[in-house]
Amino acid sequence: MMAQYLDIKAQYPDALLFYRMGDFYEMFFDDAVNAAEALDIALTKRGKHEDQDIPMCGVPFHAAEGYLLTLIRKGFRVAVGEQLETPAEAKKRGGKSVVKRDVVRLVTPGTLTEDSLLEARRHNFLVSYSELRDEAALAWADISTGAFHVMPISRLRLSPELARLAPSELIVADGPNFEAVSPLAEEYKIPLTPLGKASFDSTAAEKRICGLFGVSALDGFGSFTRAEISAMGALIDYLEITQKGKLPLLQQPIQEAQDRVVQIDASTRASLELTRSLSGARAGSLLSVVDRTVTPGGARLLEQRLSSPSRNLDVINARLAALDFAVERAQLCEDLRDALRKTPDLDRALSRLALERGGPRDLAAIRNGLGQASAIADRNASEDLPPMVMAATTDLTGFDALLDLLDAALVAEPPLLARDGGFIASGYDQELDEARTLRDEGRSIIASMQQEYAAHTGITSLKIKHNNVLGYFIETT
Structure with missing residues (x-):
């Protein structure tokens, strides 16, 4: 041993x-x-x-x-x-x-998926930084939610972006890049992980990304630089290493551009106390004051938008139109908040199931979340919705078959662990129901069998007995 x-x-x-x-x-x-x-x-x-x-x-x-x-x-x-x-x-x-x-x-710090190991109201980003010749890029993912992003940056922009993302772990190619980034990681107290240069090879990285998403080329996702491909590929390779081949359910990569959000340097961000106070705590920050979200996913989205204010006028106007709509319809807003309070964290439940770490309650979370999605879509159907809310409402529909399956298969309150059993609903599987009946009503079943055999044979003294040598047996005079 x-x-x-x-x-x-x-x-x-x-x-x-x-x-x-x-x-x-x-x-x-x-x-x-x-x-x-x-x-x-x-x-x-x-x-x-x-x-x-x-x-x-x-x-x-x-x-x-x-x-x-x-x-x-x-x-x-x-x-x-x-x-x-x-x-x-x-x-x-x-x-x-x-x-x-x-x-x-x-x-590792950047590859956690369990609720007990994570903060429900903030992302847990794993970041990969790559430099190829005169190009550099940053890729980041939260494997607990499936979020996956990439953007081209310069070495000078690395510090502000790390301050914005506040990652739990940073991956860098072993060698000069690792040495150059180490002081920055130490300054922000980010665990730094070296990875072999082969993981950052852009040709191998492209094949890795295509394999993950089952595509023959990346054109459908956008036009990426070699540095961006390298950063994404290294991140996926690291996940393959740490998850032993069980890759999380990552969403298609979203390509971000620096000119789409307000650029805030690290010292200004710290002084503004957007998401963290000067002491490093969430309490006392702007986020802690304005956050009235009722779901973990909503809290993560609010932190993302607050830390990365948009510069796109169309996006800003769409958000303002949605805000006006909510303010003008106070009752609808309260109804939606009531429904959202009952909505589990679908992103993290899906991620655990994809990594084969999920349990019956994760399946129940999907069921309950889809149920609330359907209720919210029905509540919004009678309203004249602004474009952003209409798009979000449309995305909530189309899952009836899955919802019916989970409703039929699961008990109302399943146990935490699959090994505890008892999470499949009665009536869903005939063979399982028969096994449960034998377990729970064995004595009465044996008694009824004894009566049936006695009546069939005419032997009133027939008995069904049991011992440790023979098991169950029939005894007659």
């Missing part, structure tokens, strides 16, 4: 290895020493290696998210090593076979 641990750990020298052993994630050697200190948990020992005690600590599997959050906030990266088979399956290969294990995910 320890040989397996060391083999896996050698592949991830810069991360703490959560090594799954039954109901615990165990850590050994220096990982155990560092984790025990960071998490304030007991440091024990297990066996010896080169005549030295092996330090060990562990955290319960069911409570791992809380420990992950602490480690990520303290600057650690965590490689999650899971058991890929059961002990019974391992025994089939031989009595002393070790259960197969491998890393299924590399947890």
Whole structure:
């Protein structure tokens, strides 16, 4: 077992290895020493290696998210090593076979998807910066919502853009670029991750992007510079590395231009306290004063628009027309807010499901969200809507088949984890219903069978019994 641990750990020298052993994630050697200190948990020992005690600590599997959050906030990266088979399956290969294990995910600040690890009301951006010859570009994505953007910039514009996006992690090619960007990342306290130059190769990056979206060319998304393609491709490559091939549900890349939003330098942005006060907290900022949104998605959209004010007159006028409409129809506005309060965070639920980390409640979130979308669309149908609100309302329709499926398949209040069971509604699957009936009403079913067989055979003394040797059996005189 320890040989397996060391083999896996050698592949991830810069991360703490959560090594799954039954109901615990165990850590050994220096990982155990560092984790025990960071998490304030007991440091024990297990066996010896080169005549030295092996330090060990562990955290319960069911409570791992809380420990992950602490480690990520303290600057650690965590490689999650899971058991890929059961002990019974391992025994089939031989009595002393070790259960197969491998890393299924590399947890970093920019690749979080769990609600418990994220701030619901703000984006969690992973940013990639690329320089190719005389060009440079920035790509960023929030894998918890699927947002994906790219823009050409100069090295001088990197600082203001990082201040605007406030990313959780920054990817840069290893070498001169990494050295040049390091002071900036340190200034903004952004975790900086080096990536091999091959990840930034624009030709390979283009193939990577086309493969992700299932297209033969990028022309349908826009006209991108080689630097933009490089930055997007490196970001996707990093996601493939950290998610072990399970890519998130990213939206088509949105190409942003610097002249479309108000350019605010880092010092001015800090002084204006748009989204963060001078102390770095949300409280006391302009955003904290004006934010009356009732959904996490609305809060993220408001922060995005406040930190990147538009310079496009058509966009500004469309937003003002929508605002006038809401002010003039106070009752409609309240009705919409009531409906939105019942709307779950669809973006993050979809992302977890795409990464196969979702649970029954994520499916329920999709169902409940689509239900509210339908209600909002019906409420707006009788109104003379401005163009922006009309476009948003139209986007809420067309999901009846999916909503009917989820309504029929799921119970009203499903459990958190799939392994808890009980989240498929009665009447949806006949075979499952039969299994549940046998589980819940086994005694009465056996009793009715006994009566039926006795009547069929005419043997009134016929009994159906059970023991640990034979299982169920029929006994007659």
